[in-house]
Amino acid sequence: MSVIPARGGGEKVGVVPSSAVAPASPPGAGPGQQIAVRRRSAKVPWRTALRRDWPLYAMALLPVVFLLIFRYVPMLGNVIAFRRFRPGGSIFGDEWVGLRYIDMFIADPTFWQVFWNTAILGGLSLVIVFPLPIVLALMLNEVRKRAFKRTIQSITYLPHFLSIVIVAGMVMQLLSLEGTVNQIIGAFGGEPIAFLQRAEWFRTIYVTSEIWQTVGWGTILYLAALTTIDQQLYEAAVIDGANRWRQTWHVTLPGIRPMMVTLLILNVGTFLNVGFEKVLLLYNPLTYATADVISTYLYRVGLVANNFSYAAAIGLFQAIIGLVMVLGANLVARRLVGTSLW
Secondary structure: OEEEEOOOOOEEEEOOOHHHOOOOOOOOOOHHHHHHHHHHHHOOOHHHHHHHOHHHHHHHHHHHHHHHHHHHHHHHHHHHHOEEOOOOOOOOOOEEOOOHHHHHHHOOHHHHHHHHHHHHHHHHHHHHHOHHHHHHHHHHHHOOOHHHHHHHHHHHHHHHHOOHHHHHHHHHHHHOOOOHHHHHHHHOOOOOOOHHHOHHHHHHHHHHHHHHHHHHHHHHHHHHHHOOOOHHHHHHHHHOOOOHHHHHHHHHHHHHHHHHHHHHHHHHHOOOOOOHHHHHHHOOHHHHHHHOOHHHHHHHHHHHOOOHHHHHHHHHHHHHHHHHHHHHHHHHHHHHOOOOOO
């Protein structure tokens, strides 16, 4: 028997099952002990949770298996950065060589040229390409005609669905000596420019193609974040006399700040992972001075030259730098902005 409070303010006596009554706290128990008792009483056995939510676990099973096979198991191969690997021998190397391959690429001037090329391309992509989806999303958010807005969205999203090979082929056709760009230059009396054979033009070509291919798709996340902003905040801003610019600065941008910080941290983590396929398709020996990046250098020394241990050492170095940059960006974002991944 237990006393159940009635809605009218009185008391109603009734029988309540013992399973529905929370276990009493020990005499003299403090608030912390009472919370612990409640948590123990609410704990569900894993077998019960599995039977109840098995569709969710089944949906998560395939991604987990994918991560284990293609992300975590290959980490074991990093051991050949410290062991001599010979084709046909043990997959974990034949003999221990310590830091020999690390010393090799640290003393290699070609590697450092490739490293700085990667850092410059990654920095340009981060500084130029990253903010443009935010700008485009803010502009589309101000458009009131749905037909025009959907047309712009479709035009800007379309390049994302094109293969890298198609994009590289289009760039080559446009920038060849007899391509569209040189035809326009010739129409104004200029001389044709060998864009794809001149190293000083490669970074401009790469960043421009990245803008064309990725900016439209990146606006999807920011447009979705804009829909979560409370419209009453805009109404309050209008009452306070804020114009559209001030509303954007004080309401819109703070509203999408968590999304901006999250994507910024993820982009910082891939700072040195400049697109391998596009660079491989667009560069040539004449543009190695500015176009050769870590991923293409690893392809040549690892797969083409069969120096797998040397390539593994460089790849491990690149992964450690990426990890440090992600952790650092997350720490800075949490301290300065109050938003972070973890």
